[in-house]
Amino acid sequence: MELTQFGCEDWLNVWEKSAKIDIAQSTIDSLTLEEILAFEDDGGKAFMENLMKEKFSYGWIEGSPAFKSEVAKLYTRVPEDNILSTNGATGANFMAILGLIGQGDHVIAQYPSYQQLYDWPKTLGAQVDYWEIREENNWLPELSELRRLVKPSTKLICLNNAAQPTGAIMSPKFLAEVVEIARSVDAYILCDEVYLPLDETTDYRPIADMYEKGISTNSISKTYSVPGIRVGWVATQNRELCDEFRKIRDYTLICTGVFDDAVAALVLKHKDKVLARARKIVKKNLAILKEWVENEPLVSMVFPHDVSVSFVKFEQLDPAQTEDFAIQLLKEKGVLIIPGNRFALPGYARIGYCTDESTLRQGLQALSDFLRVYQA
Numbered sequence: 001m002e003l004t005q006f007g008c009e010d011w012l013n014v015w016e017k018s019a020k021i022d023i024a025q026s027t028i029d030s031l032t033l034e035e036i037l038a039f040e041d042d043g044g045k046a047f048m049e050n051l052m053k054e055k056f057s058y059g060w061i062e063g064s065p066a067f068k069s070e071v072a073k074l075y076t077r078v079p080e081d082n083i084l085s086t087n088g089a090t091g092a093n094f095m096a097i098l099g100l101i102g103q104g105d106h107v108i109a110q111y112p113s114y115q116q117l118y119d120w121p122k123t124l125g126a127q128v129d130y131w132e133i134r135e136e137n138n139w140l141p142e143l144s145e146l147r148r149l150v151k152p153s154t155k156l157i158c159l160n161n162a163a164q165p166t167g168a169i170m171s172p173k174f175l176a177e178v179v180e181i182a183r184s185v186d187a188y189i190l191c192d193e194v195y196l197p198l199d200e201t202t203d204y205r206p207i208a209d210m211y212e213k214g215i216s217t218n219s220i221s222k223t224y225s226v227p228g229i230r231v232g233w234v235a236t237q238n239r240e241l242c243d244e245f246r247k248i249r250d251y252t253l254i255c256t257g258v259f260d261d262a263v264a265a266l267v268l269k270h271k272d273k274v275l276a277r278a279r280k281i282v283k284k285n286l287a288i289l290k291e292w293v294e295n296e297p298l299v300s301m302v303f304p305h306d307v308s309v310s311f312v313k314f315e316q317l318d319p320a321q322t323e324d325f326a327i328q329l330l331k332e333k334g335v336l337i338i339p340g341n342r343f344a345l346p347g348y349a350r351i352g353y354c355t356d357e358s359t360l361r362q363g364l365q366a367l368s369d370f371l372r373v374y375q376a
């Protein structure tokens with residue numbers, strides 16, 4: 001079994017702890033346990049008292065009723081029984097792809113996006129065709145190209161909506177066309193939906209509500225600001241498929257643990273407050289990011305639509321130098337970004353702008369300063 005190095009994760013593993021000014025992360029400014037408990041009317045007193053008395057057994061194997069009922073509220077067509085908790089969205093994608101894909105299967109994957117969505121199927125022996133995103137198309141791929149790529153044997157189409165590293169969003173209208181193409185060859189669609197668009201006017205629907213062979217994966221890591229609780233899920237209308245995933249789960253996970261499950265359920269119970277906070281951060285910081293881009297001639301950007309990741313283009317940097325630039329930026333200025341070559345797009349970088357305001361401002365200023373020094 002050959003597994004390719006996971007570009008952006010490997011970059012973060014090596015470099016993130018040396019950052020003084022981290023503007024690389026895709027999570028919206030992570031919450032503390034204290035902040036999460038404060039969403040409760042009694043400041044989390046009852047929650048903590050119950051937790052202190054809870055036996056740390058395996059707990060609810062597939063996710064507690066409280067957790068499943070909160071997740072089910074995010075969908076209109078997915079019953080609680082068809083929701084399985086996983087170890088983050090990474091665990092959900094891993095399990096779904098393992099459940100569906102074997103040697104020789106044909107997979108189409110939005111490319112580049114989250115590397116797991118194309119390199120994990122390849123490792124399992126699939127023949128993977130890339131459905132390429134295009135900057136001139138607001139970082140979306142073309143439907144005509146998907147029609148060309150699809151075959152009677154296509155088993156799975158992997159999507160990331162909203163997408164990383166660009167923050168691009170596929171509208172329900174666009175997705176409905178993707179569903180029609182998938183349906184024409186009876187293919188499944190797996191959509192990693194960890195980045196929820198935070199502008200309330202954005203038209204957005206999870207794939208599990210749109211397609212009988214759709215699988216939504218998600219977690220509390222990004223939009224919900226709690227990656228330190230390793231809880232994600234798969235959701236599908238399709239009971240048979242869910243039972244396949246159940247089998248794999250018994251071999252790879254068993255459960256996500258009593259503590260993580262309880263905190264995840266609490267975060268989702270207060271999703272309105274969590275999302276209101278996230279929305280405020282995204283709106284404020286996106287305005288700062290836009291102002292910076294508009295006043296910085298050395299960069300340009302197709303702006304994300306209230307999604308927590310953004311992808312900046314370096315106008316005068318030699319694309320071959322992208323990784324070296326990012327390493328020198330970190331060493332000289334302490335600023336962490338993710339160079340675009342880690343997403344197969346050299347000449348760009350991912351900026352996670354949803355950190356605290358002062359970190360963002362300092363990071364962008366230092367990036368501007370260093371672009372001049374490096375290019376000179």
Ligand SMILES: Cc1ncc(COP(=O)(O)O)c(C=O)c1O
Binds near residue numbers: 091160218219221231
């Ligand atoms: C698209 C996407 N999916 C999944 C993950 C990982 O999510 P989790 O922490 O829930 O495993 C990431 C992390 O960067 C991501 O960008």
